[in-house]
Amino acid sequence: MKNYFTLQWHLTDDCDQRCKHCYIWQKTRVESSVSLEQDKGVIKNFVRFCDQMGVLPSMAITGGDPLLYPYVWQILEELKRRKISFSILGNPFHLTAKVAQRLKGLGCEKYQMSLDGLEKTHDLLRKPGSFKTTLGAVPIIKNAGITCTIMSTVSLINYLEFPELARLCAEHKVNGFAFSRYCPNNQDTEHNIPALVYRQFLAKMWQVYSELVDGKTNFILKDHLLVAYLYEEGLYRLRDGQDIVFDGCNCGTKHMTLLPDGTVFACRRFDSPVGNIRNQSFKEIFSSEEMNQYRQIEKLDGCKDCILLNYCRGCHAVSAGTTGNYFSNDPSCWRID
Numbered sequence: 177m178k179n180y181f182t183l184q185w186h187l188t189d190d191c192d193q194r195c196k197h198c199y200i201w202q203k204t205r206v207e208s209s210v211s212l213e214q215d216k217g218v219i220k221n222f223v224r225f226c227d228q229m230g231v232l233p234s235m236a237i238t239g240g241d242p243l244l245y246p247y248v249w250q251i252l253e254e255l256k257r258r259k260i261s262f263s264i265l266g267n268p269f270h271l272t273a274k275v276a277q278r279l280k281g282l283g284c285e286k287y288q289m290s291l292d293g294l295e296k297t298h299d300l301l302r303k304p305g306s307f308k309t310t311l312g313a314v315p316i317i318k319n320a321g322i323t324c325t326i327m328s329t330v331s332l333i334n335y336l337e338f339p340e341l342a343r344l345c346a347e348h349k350v351n352g353f354a355f356s357r358y359c360p361n362n363q364d365t366e367h368n369i370p371a372l373v374y375r376q377f378l379a380k381m382w383q384v385y386s387e388l389v390d391g392k393t394n395f396i397l398k399d400h401l402l403v404a405y406l407y408e409e410g411l412y413r414l415r416d417g418q419d420i421v422f423d424g425c426n427c428g429t430k431h432m433t434l435l436p437d438g439t440v441f442a443c444r445r446f447d448s449p450v451g452n453i454r455n456q457s458f459k460e461i462f463s464s465e466e467m468n469q470y471r472q473i474e475k476l477d478g479c480k481d482c483i484l485l486n487y488c489r490g491c492h493a494v495s496a497g498t499t500g501n502y503f504s505n506d507p508s509c510w511r512i513d
């Protein structure tokens with residue numbers, strides 16, 4: 177079976193929310209000035225790249241709120257015409273039953289929304305009313321036949337609420353639940369979860385996941401430090417092949433991120449420009465020295481000497497946000513001496 181290569185395409189920075197942890201609003205907002213023909217050119221360029229690499233194309237359409245982009249429906253129609261798998265990473269505010277049915281008709285496989293704690297905390301981080309609106313959109317998505325997932329950003333602000341948040345998602349029969357750590361912006365590292373505290377948090381979350389294992393919700397192990405925890409608990413086995421990367425972060429290997437102005441990032445979670453699609457092909461960008469640096473996992477401090485190098489590697493986007501250096505230690509990894 178062929179592997180998929182995913183392009184996370186930020187169509188627009190326009191959004192109804194001003195989330196306190198958002199990298200868009202804490203830094204420079206990107207204005208989009210492309211035409212529909214340029215957008216179709218992006219799709220054609222990406223399909224050519226995937227053909228050259230022998231992989232299947234997949235897109236995560238996002239923003240901002242992608243439903244606010246003026247050409248979003250034409251783009252999705254083009255993806256359907258080309259039989260390209262896609263998901264939407266967006267908000268609930270413009271998601272009606274009619275919109276959901278239209279998305280399903282165009283081939284949308286998954287619609288991902290965010291909950292960053294229980295109601296008071298989530299609404300504080302995003303905007304008043306967002307919590308209830310998000311939960312209210314879950315049946316709209318599912319009734320249209322689209323997989324509904326909840327993605328959460330965990331930090332020292334909200335981590336104690338996550339066990340109950342996972343149970344709440346299971347209660348609402350959300351199809352998938354995952355979390356990843358907050359990546360510091362502007363040196364706001366006070367929200368980083370200390371390493372030993374984070375291990376305790378992962379242990380608690382695994383306990384909750386185990387309690388809910390027979391339900392309808394799939395608990396996605398997105399944070400790679402869960403691999404480290406499960407390995408230490410004897411629940412994750414290593415495989416043969418010391419020089420093979422089996423698991424962990426896909427930065428530089430299986431995905432790229434495209435911003436509204438054409439800039440391509442190795443990963444959207446930190447400042448990682450590797451080219452611009454306005455004057456380069458995806459193949460040129462993927463093969464560039466700028467991208468190649470993110471494949472040099474043997475340079476990752478704290479990971480390079482770890483038995484789990486080819487399975488975990490933590491999240492060095494958090495490292496970059498904490499120290500300004502992608503290759504520095506993951507600040508929440510307890511395995512680092």
